[in-house]
Amino acid sequence: MKNIAVLGSTGSIGRQTLDVIRQSDEEQFSVFALCADSNAELLAEQANEFKPSVVSIAHANKYQELKDRLNYSPDIVVGNNAANLCGGHEKVDLVVNAVSGVAGFKAVSLALYKGKIIASANKESIIYLHSLRNALESGTSPMITANDSLRIIPIDSEQSAIFQLIEGDPENNSIFDRSSIENIILTASGGPFYNTPIEDMKHITVNDALKHPTWSMGKKITIDSATLFNKGLEILEAAALFGLGADKIEVVIHPQSVVHSMVRFVDGNVKALLSVPDMRGAIQYALTYPKRRKRIIDRLDFSNLNLSFLAPDYKKFPALCLAYEALREGRVLPVVYTAANEKAVEMFVNGQTGFLDIAKRVEYAMGKSYCNKISPDAIIEIDKLARAYAAEWKG
Numbered sequence: 032m033k034n035i036a037v038l039g040s041t042g043s044i045g046r047q048t049l050d051v052i053r054q055s056d057e058e059q060f061s062v063f064a065l066c067a068d069s070n071a072e073l074l075a076e077q078a079n080e081f082k083p084s085v086v087s088i089a090h091a092n093k094y095q096e097l098k099d100r101l102n103y104s105p106d107i108v109v110g111n112n113a114a115n116l117c118g119g120h121e122k123v124d125l126v127v128n129a130v131s132g133v134a135g136f137k138a139v140s141l142a143l144y145k146g147k148i149i150a151s152a153n154k155e156s157i158i159y160l161h162s163l164r165n166a167l168e169s170g171t172s173p174m175i176t177a178n179d180s181l182r183i184i185p186i187d188s189e190q191s192a193i194f195q196l197i198e199g200d201p202e203n204n205s206i207f208d209r210s211s212i213e214n215i216i217l218t219a220s221g222g223p224f225y226n227t228p229i230e231d232m233k234h235i236t237v238n239d240a241l242k243h244p245t246w247s248m249g250k251k252i253t254i255d256s257a258t259l260f261n262k263g264l265e266i267l268e269a270a271a272l273f274g275l276g277a278d279k280i281e282v283v284i285h286p287q288s289v290v291h292s293m294v295r296f297v298d299g300n301v302k303a304l305l306s307v308p309d310m311r312g313a314i315q316y317a318l319t320y321p322k323r324r325k326r327i328i329d330r331l332d333f334s335n336l337n338l339s340f341l342a343p344d345y346k347k348f349p350a351l352c353l354a355y356e357a358l359r360e361g362r363v364l365p366v367v368y369t370a371a372n373e374k375a376v377e378m379f380v381n382g383q384t385g386f387l388d389i390a391k392r393v394e395y396a397m398g399k400s401y402c403n404k405i406s407p408d409a410i411i412e413i414d415k416l417a418r419a420y421a422a423e424w425k426g
């Protein structure tokens with residue numbers, strides 16, 4: 032029985048995580064803690080169903096509503112530290128990090144420090160942790176290793192695919208032999224504007240950008256999928272998890288989102304991981320790892336399956352080149368890229384900037400100078416500065 036804390040339980044990944052647990056054998060998982068930002072109504076509904084011992088909400092003004100809606104008496108934790116306390120609780124074995132954005136970094140740092148296993152959908156936290164790690168030791172070693180120090184299991188579908196493709200080769204201390212890999216190939220749906228001419232892209236509205244062709248996700252990641260910043264973040268995430276440099280990570284557009292990613296080996300053989308586009312497949316694998324349990328996603332039907340692949344358009348989607356640039360620097364710029372993008376997306380959603388300006392704001396912030404000595408405090412400072420630069424860009 033694994034005691035699970037779900038951070039961000041009311042979001043898209045959080046709800047799907049609870050669905051995976053709902054459909055699993057009863058003795059497999061126990062939901063120990065649930066945590067949300069402000070959605071007291073759904074959080075209470077989830078708590079009343081799963082009866083976790085701890086229920087936590089970041090917005091303290093939601094405490095009373097949450098309490099009133101609960102039909103039992105768990106410990107209720109409120110405030111900025113809610114997620115940290117939840118994930119770091121001594122009774123928790125596995126923390127699902129389904130918080131959106133950089134808020135997920137703060138939540139997961141303590142849990143990792145306390146030795147929890149993290150099933151992470153959140154990519155921002157992986158990127159920040161990696162920058163910290165690069166400052167302390169060699170940045171080329173993977174964050175995922177095979178022995179009992181395996182602490183991070185990816186949920187993001189591309190990283191889950193790579194993880195599934197290379198695990199099962201547990202030589203030494205590593206889950207895979209990096210010398211056998213020529214590169215990894217991250218697939219990208221291309222988002223809703225892949226075929227939109229660039230001259231029409233400056234008129235893209237928030238509503239247009241929120242219509243993703245293949246995935247149903249939270250707001251931030253849906254906008255990121257439209258700009259391809261999501262793929263840029265995944266380049267940085269893959270580099271962190273698997274210890275790969277920029278020359279070992281390729282991106283290919285694959286509009287059907289059936290091939291979740293691929294590994295190209297030095298002898299020319301390529302392995303791909305396929306399934307229907309349903310995040311519950313990757314979530315279930317992360318929760319049951321190293322075992323596999325009965326399928327809850329639809330079976331992939333090959334009888335009428337057409338798959339296509341094409342090269343990315345780097346000119347229309349500068350997010351990719353900026354990510355490679357950030358990765359080559361590897362310390363400060365991945366944090367700047369992540370924070371500046373989060374700020375620019377927030378501004379776009381609030382009608383304060385245009386769609387194409389998101390990348391320009393990030394590029395501008397990446398061109399500024401920052402303190403070069405990385406520490407947990409410095410990361411918070413760099414994050415703050417990068418947001419301020421992204422906001423001040425005037426065109």
Ligand code: NDP
Pocket residue numbers: 038039040041042043044045066067068069070071089114128129130131132134135152153154155186187188246247248249250251252310
């Ligand atoms: P959503 O916006 O749907 O959900 C975010 C969740 O985080 C909500 O439960 C929200 O609570 C909670 N939250 C936000 N801030 C805080 C905070 N400060 N403290 C505690 N909880 C907080 O996002 P998604 O589920 O789409 O994405 C979550 C993460 O997973 C992201 O990092 C994303 O990049 C990644 N991911 C998502 C995929 C998807 O298919 N959705 C696929 C791959 C990766 P509330 O509801 O109260 O606001």
Ligand code: MG
Pocket residue numbers: 187188189265
């Ligand atoms: Mg993904």
